[in-house]
Amino acid sequence: MSRAVLIPDSRVSLARHARLRFDGLRGRWMLLVPEKVMTPDDICVEILQLCDGQASIASIAATLEAKYVAPPGVIAREVLDLLQDLSDRGFLTDRQVA
Amino acid sequence: MEDRALPDTETPTAYSIPMAVLAELTHRCPLQCPYCSNPVEMEQASRELSTAEWQRVMGELAALGVLQIHFSGGEPLVRKDLVDLVAHADGVGLYTNLITSAVMLTEARVAALAEAGLAHVQISVQGATAAVADRVGGFRDGHAKKVQAAEWVRAAGLALTLNAVMHRQNLHQLPEIVDMAVAMGAQRLEVAHVQYYGWALKNRAALMPSVAQLDEATRVVEQAQARLSGVLAIDYVIPDYYAVRPKTCMGGWGRQFFNISPSGKVLPCHAAETITGLRFDSVREAPLAEIWHRSEALNRYRGTAWMKEPCRSCAHAEEDFGGCRCQAFALAGDAAATDPACALSPLHAQVFALADTEAATGGDRFLYRNFSGGVPEA
Numbered sequence: 001m002s003r004a005v006l007i008p009d010s011r012v013s014l015a016r017h018a019r020l021r022f023d024g025l026r027g028r029w030m031l032l033v034p035e036k037v038m039t040p041d042d043i044c045v046e047i048l049q050l051c052d053g054q055a056s057i058a059s060i061a062a063t064l065e066a067k068y069v070a071p072p073g074v075i076a077r078e079v080l081d082l083l084q085d086l087s088d089r090g091f092l093t094d095r096q097v098a
Numbered sequence: 099m100e101d102r103a104l105p106d107t108e109t110p111t112a113y114s115i116p117m118a119v120l121a122e123l124t125h126r127c128p129l130q131c132p133y134c135s136n137p138v139e140m141e142q143a144s145r146e147l148s149t150a151e152w153q154r155v156m157g158e159l160a161a162l163g164v165l166q167i168h169f170s171g172g173e174p175l176v177r178k179d180l181v182d183l184v185a186h187a188d189g190v191g192l193y194t195n196l197i198t199s200a201v202m203l204t205e206a207r208v209a210a211l212a213e214a215g216l217a218h219v220q221i222s223v224q225g226a227t228a229a230v231a232d233r234v235g236g237f238r239d240g241h242a243k244k245v246q247a248a249e250w251v252r253a254a255g256l257a258l259t260l261n262a263v264m265h266r267q268n269l270h271q272l273p274e275i276v277d278m279a280v281a282m283g284a285q286r287l288e289v290a291h292v293q294y295y296g297w298a299l300k301n302r303a304a305l306m307p308s309v310a311q312l313d314e315a316t317r318v319v320e321q322a323q324a325r326l327s328g329v330l331a332i333d334y335v336i337p338d339y340y341a342v343r344p345k346t347c348m349g350g351w352g353r354q355f356f357n358i359s360p361s362g363k364v365l366p367c368h369a370a371e372t373i374t375g376l377r378f379d380s381v382r383e384a385p386l387a388e389i390w391h392r393s394e395a396l397n398r399y400r401g402t403a404w405m406k407e408p409c410r411s412c413a414h415a416e417e418d419f420g421g422c423r424c425q426a427f428a429l430a431g432d433a434a435a436t437d438p439a440c441a442l443s444p445l446h447a448q449v450f451a452l453a454d455t456e457a458a459t460g461g462d463r464f465l466y467r468n469f470s471g472g473v474p475e476a
Contacts, residue, residue: 003328017218017257017285019193025115025163032193034218034259034286037117037165088328090257090285 004094006057006084008076011095013053018091020048033091047079053095057083112401113353115163116390120170120357120368121152123180127173129199130236130466130473131224133263133298133305135368136172140469145361149179151382153186155358158386160190167192172360175202181210188215195220197261200247201240208250219251220259220288226274234268236466236475248282259286265305267462269315276322280330287330289319291337295369295424297467303460306453312340338439339453343414344421345439351423352396364389366396369424373433399423404434408442 006012014020019032020040029045031038040048043064050060061076068075086092125140147155159167167187174180175198187194196211200221211219221244225231231241251258260279264272272289279287291312292298292305307315319334326332338345348355348367357365362381365371371378376395390396398404402415409420420426421437429438430445438445465472 005328015257016255019217021165021191023163023165030165032165032217034257035118035166035168035195035220089331 004087004092006080006087006094008058008061008080009056010083011053011056012051012083012087012092013095014048014051015091015093018086020045031091033089044082047082051083051092053093112403113350113396116356117164117354118166118168119159119164119355120168122170122172122357122359122368123147123152123174123177123183124172124360125469126176127171127199127467128176128201128237129173129224129240130468131234131263131297132236132301132464132466133265133292134467135293135296135298136467137369137371138296138300138467138471140172140467141360142469146177147358147360147362147381149182151362152179152183155362155381155386156183156187156190156192158381160192162387162390165193166195168195168197170197173199173202175200175207181207181214184211184216185214188217193217198222199235199240199244200251201237201243203243203247203250205250208247208254208256212254212256216256218257218259220261221248221251222261222263223275223278224263225268226271226278230268230271234464236464245282248284252283258282258284259288260284261288261290263290263292264307264315265292266307266311266457266460267305269307269311272315272318273322276318276326276330276332280326285331286333288333288335289315290333290335291315293335293338295372295428297465297472299428300465300472303456304462304464306339306456306460307337308457309340309454311457312337337453338422338425338437339449341439342441343439344418344425344437346418347422347425347437350401350419351399352393353400353419356390356396364393364396366399367424370395372424373427399433406434406436409436412442 017034021030023030029040031040050063057080061079065075124146125136126143184194194216195218196216197220223231223244224234228241232238248258262275294302319332323332352366357368359365363378365378378395379389379393405415405420409415421440423433425439426435426437427433429449436443438449464475
């Protein structure tokens with residue numbers, strides 16, 4: 001087994017054991033993972049909602065670039081970094097690797 | 099990046115909406131581990147909550163805002179209704195985790211649990227080889243069964259955590275346990291040094307590692323964490339007799355987590371009944387929400403108002419909440435005392451010396467857990 005290294009063409013989705021839910025009582029999104037509850041910020045939630053296993057990371061970044069203003073390349077890099085971090089924690093399934 | 103995007107759960111004041119519950123479905127278990135976290139006086143099967151009672155409680159848990167349910171025991175697979183309980187929990191929106199010894203798993207049961215919506219499985223291991231593991235668990239062929247069960251879990255597409263409870267008599271196998279976790283395809287490994295409550299407290303002299311062993315284990319874990327980044331996440335729990343700062347036990351007493359015992363008692367943690375003089379309410383007697391807010395036992399050590407010195411004026415009071423109440427009671431005779439694991443406790447040096455001595459001179463014979471006060475190793 002080796003580390004899954006994500007690239008712009010990777011098509012990821014949340015793994016079965018990582019569940020993104022809106023928590024009505026607390027009024028915020030929660031990412032439920034093994035033996036832990038995480039509180040993703042708004043942009044992280046938006047990215048995760050776009051991770052459907054079909055869209056490439058590059059196209060997810062393009063969607064966000066059309067919506068938010070940032071210097072060239074910044075959004076693409078941040079999206080890839082965030083998803084790599086989640087992948088390293090075992091929370092993503094990558095079509096290219098799986 | 100990771101901390102900004104994904105901070106761990108925030109920490110409000112005295113207590114909040116609870117995040118997770120440990121559902122101890124039963125105290126029955128085929129294994130007899132000498133460090134079992136169950137109380138020494140275990141609850142009989144006849145007192146266990148029924149399927150219908152658990153289902154009602156799960157609805158109350160979801161309504162209260164609980165997000166995760168950890169099915170534990172004893173051995174939760176002893177319960178014939180486990181698949182139904184998992185399905186019900188998933189149905190009311192709870193994230194389900196099975197904490198098991200796995201020796202009773204079958205391929206069909208794994209498939210049924212996956213079908214029921216189970217999100218994650220945690221399998222305990224007692225060592226890296228059958229010789230060590232089966233002796234610690236007091237169960238013949240247990241290790242081989244676990245290895246097989248882990249394969250079924252992964253084949254069913256379920257995420258797997260391996261939980262390795264470490265102590266003087268298996269620490270030499272830690273590198274092999276890490277390799278085993280990778281070979282099994284686990285996503286996570288918990289390397290947890292024994293915490294000394296209940297059965298483990300009775301067996302402390304046979305379990306306590308030396309400082310040298312602890313340092314070696316820490317080195318092994320840190321190297322593995324670096325080497326296996328992105329492959330295997332390793333969580334590490336140190337033996338707190340050798341700590342400087344106490345653990346933030348349960349994230350604070352009655353603050354975000356609680357346990358439900360087999361008979362329905364609502365406990366702030368699995369060891370809380372070792373503190374004498376506390377009365378714990380049962381889900382059989384009152385609605386869960388009422389217990390969470392009004393339980394005298396839960397309210398007793400919530401927040402910081404109950405603290406004495408040196409905790410009361412300590413800068414870390416709201417970080418670690420004075421450590422563990424059960425350990426304070428066990429070692430200082432006062433549940434409101436500073437946990438002796440803390441260097442600021444007047445008992446700290448004494449506890450450290452006690453551990454050091456037991457590690458060097460304690461006998462290796464276990465007292466195995468059972469329903470009648472334990473059975474000494476032959």
